[in-house]
Amino acid sequence: MSDTAPQPVRISSEPVQLQALEPVLERVRAAVGDVPALLAISEDIGHTAPHPGEGSTGKLWELLASVTAVDVAAGRVLEPHLDAVAILAQSGIGTNPEGAWGVFAAEGPGLKLEAKRDHAGNYLLNGSKPWCSLASHLQGAVITAHVPEDNSRTAFAVNLKDSGVSCETPPWTSRGLREIPSGTVHFDHVPATPVGGAAWYFERPGFAWGGMGVAACWLGGAVAVARDFRAALAKAAENGREPDQIALASLGEVDRIITSVAGYLAQTAERIDAGELSGSSAKSSSVDGSSVDGSSPDGSAPESSSAWSEALRVRGTVAAAVERVQTVVTRNLGPGPLAFNEVYGKRMADLSLYIRQHHAMRDDAQLGALTLKGDRRW
Numbered sequence: 001m002s003d004t005a006p007q008p009v010r011i012s013s014e015p016v017q018l019q020a021l022e023p024v025l026e027r028v029r030a031a032v033g034d035v036p037a038l039l040a041i042s043e044d045i046g047h048t049a050p051h052p053g054e055g056s057t058g059k060l061w062e063l064l065a066s067v068t069a070v071d072v073a074a075g076r077v078l079e080p081h082l083d084a085v086a087i088l089a090q091s092g093i094g095t096n097p098e099g100a101w102g103v104f105a106a107e108g109p110g111l112k113l114e115a116k117r118d119h120a121g122n123y124l125l126n127g128s129k130p131w132c133s134l135a136s137h138l139q140g141a142v143i144t145a146h147v148p149e150d151n152s153r154t155a156f157a158v159n160l161k162d163s164g165v166s167c168e169t170p171p172w173t174s175r176g177l178r179e180i181p182s183g184t185v186h187f188d189h190v191p192a193t194p195v196g197g198a199a200w201y202f203e204r205p206g207f208a209w210g211g212m213g214v215a216a217c218w219l220g221g222a223v224a225v226a227r228d229f230r231a232a233l234a235k236a237a238e239n240g241r242e243p244d245q246i247a248l249a250s251l252g253e254v255d256r257i258i259t260s261v262a263g264y265l266a267q268t269a270e271r272i273d274a275g276e277l278s279g280s281s282a283k284s285s286s287v288d289g290s291s292v293d294g295s296s297p298d299g300s301a302p303e304s305s306s307a308w309s310e311a312l313r314v315r316g317t318v319a320a321a322v323e324r325v326q327t328v329v330t331r332n333l334g335p336g337p338l339a340f341n342e343v344y345g346k347r348m349a350d351l352s353l354y355i356r357q358h359h360a361m362r363d364d365a366q367l368g369a370l371t372l373k374g375d376r377r378w
Contacts, residue, residue: 006025011265012269021062028074035180052206053206057273058273060082064213071346072347073350075217080101083213091155091200101141102134105143105155112127114146124192125143125145126189127187128187129143129187132167133182134180136160139160140159153202154195154198156192158192162191165188166186176353209277211311211314211315212315215314216318219265221354222321229251258325308370312367323355
């Protein structure tokens with residue numbers, strides 16, 4: 001299931017256009033499991049990758065999906081760096097930060113990060129931030145903090161190599177995403193630069209676009225699982241064991257799912273680039289620690305929600321599709337490859353954990369509230 005050359009994931013480009021991704025996918029495959037190497041690749045990609053909403057959103061999502069199809073953890077490394085680069089560009093700060101960056105916007109019970117001005121008027125961060133993936137490996141991050149002076153949650157650009165930053169790495173018991181520890185980071189009088197002003201991070205349309213970019217990664221993982229399934233059936237047929245009707249029906253279902261979801265993402269990317277999904281986004285991020293990537297906020301509906309409601313639709317649709325593909329494939333292939341095929345077993349474990357960044361029925365409830373208010377296309 002892992003001997004073939006890496007293949008790009010097509011969302012909207014012509015196949016010949018995707019060939020440009022093949023060299024970077026080879027680099028990613030050679031670096032699987034090597035976090036410093038994957039971060040270096042991510043930094044390189046960040047210099048040239050398109051930003052969402054600037055005319056090439058579909059190509060950005062193809063890049064994210066294609067890297068994740070090579071290795072889910074590699075996609076999980078790349079996506080936040082590209083998100084951070086895009087956020088800094090959208091805010092006007094710049095587009096080429098030094099080193100690899102992350103985006104930390106989660107909240108957790110008993111933990112709070114505050115930003116207060118010093119006597120010179122500069123912001124300093126104090127407190128703790130949960131769910132900071134790879135923090136000890138990163139040069140910097142876009143981090144949200146509470147600002148008591150205006151009662152907002154604002155984004156800040158922070159140097160994670162500052163002496164006032166300390167990173168916890170808790171024991172990671174899951175097989176999924178083992179190479180990406182996600183612990184609490186503590187800040188003690190750490191200088192921080194505001195990014196976009198009070199509450200801008202959550203209100204900009206890029207918040208929703210970033211959440212959909214994560215869904216593109218999830219799709220890439222599902223495509224890889226689907227390719228594993230097809231390869232297993234083809235290999236069995238070569239050895240004289242033709243797939244039965246159940247296996248063929250299952251492969252047909254998987255094909256329908258992948259094709260329809262890829263088409264939905266292509267259509268959504270076009271709408272973003274056409275300016276149709278540029279309304280303000282959510283007002284705050286998750287409080288349960290599972291979202292650092294533009295996923296659902298605290299359950300309240302935003303005032304202007306065209307971009308955010310579409311993000312909820314996209315993320316929910318892709319998450320359901322991924323889970324269905326995993327279920328169909330594992331039912332057909334059984335326990336063997338999960339137990340004995342390292343690449344397949346790792347992919348399934350990584351993807352199962354990654355997809356839990358979606359909040360399932362809580363996000364659907366938020367979407368339902370928006371739909372009830374008239375935010376729908378049907």
